[in-house]
Amino acid sequence: KAGVTQTPRYLIKTRGQQVTLSCSPISGHRSVSWYQQTPGQGLQFLFEYFSETQRNKGNFPGRFSGRQFSNSRSEMNVSTLELGDSALYLCASSPGQFNDEQYFGPGTRLTVT
Amino acid sequence: EDQVTQSPEALRLQEGESSSLNCSYTVSGLRGLFWYRQDPGKGPEFLFTLYSAGEEKEKERLKATLTKKESFLHITAPKPEDSATYLCAVPLGQKVTFGTGTKLQVIP
Numbered sequence: 416k417a418g419v420t421q422t423p424r425y426l427i428k429t430r431g432q433q434v435t436l437s438c439s440p441i442s443g444h445r446s447v448s449w450y451q452q453t454p455g456q457g458l459q460f461l462f463e464y465f466s467e468t469q470r471n472k473g474n475f476p477g478r479f480s481g482r483q484f485s486n487s488r489s490e491m492n493v494s495t496l497e498l499g500d501s502a503l504y505l506c507a508s509s510p511g512q513f514n515d516e517q518y519f520g521p522g523t524r525l526t527v528t
Numbered sequence: 529e530d531q532v533t534q535s536p537e538a539l540r541l542q543e544g545e546s547s548s549l550n551c552s553y554t555v556s557g558l559r560g561l562f563w564y565r566q567d568p569g570k571g572p573e574f575l576f577t578l579y580s581a582g583e584e585k586e587k588e589r590l591k592a593t594l595t596k597k598e599s600f601l602h603i604t605a606p607k608p609e610d611s612a613t614y615l616c617a618v619p620l621g622q623k624v625t626f627g628t629g630t631k632l633q634v635i636p
Binding site: 448457460473505517519521 | 622
């Protein structure tokens with residue numbers, strides 16, 4: 416099976432702009448989670464989608480949003496970018512239950528200047 | 529408060545020098561504990577799932593064990609290619625919470 420894919424892999428944006436990141440889960444996986452990883456904070460949970468519904472959301476401002484499509488592919492959007500949003504954004508898919516193991520994509524490295 | 533704590537933060541071993549990484553948790557009603565390996569600039573790679581105290585899982589030089597309060601990742605005779613950050617994670621509520629990881633460096 417193909418693994419989780421994320422596009423783009425690298426992105427450079429300017430403060431105030433917005434960005435959309437894409438994730439394609441492993442075939443058959445219905446749950447997609449998003450994480451932000453920074454050297455200081457580690458892996459921080461952003462949100463999780465299952466069957467096009469957001470089931471859980473982490474402690475991030477409303478500038479961070481996401482959605483899931485009927486084919487389980489997911490996108491996340493960050494509006495009004497801040498310097499502190501520079502991070503590795505990781506997508507993970509799992510078969511369905513929240514206590515299943517997760518399979519991660521390679522991540523999107525976002526740099527905000 | 530539910531928490532996941534890993535120690536040590538960093539560990540430097542000589543090739544062949546066995547050691548253990550610790551993941552302690554304070555969760556009522558554990559529904560699973562996961563171990564991942566992460567190489568620099570890449571996404572975490574799933575290693576093991578443990579569900580109940582006393583359970584053990586092995587993969588090559590790695591063995592994960594679970595008690596009621598903590599999990600250990602034992603590394604036997606490590607090689608330089610085992611150098612990575614090892615993360616543990618626990619379902620807390622309806623999301624998965626990760627520890628901050630142990631950065632392992634194995635010196636040839």
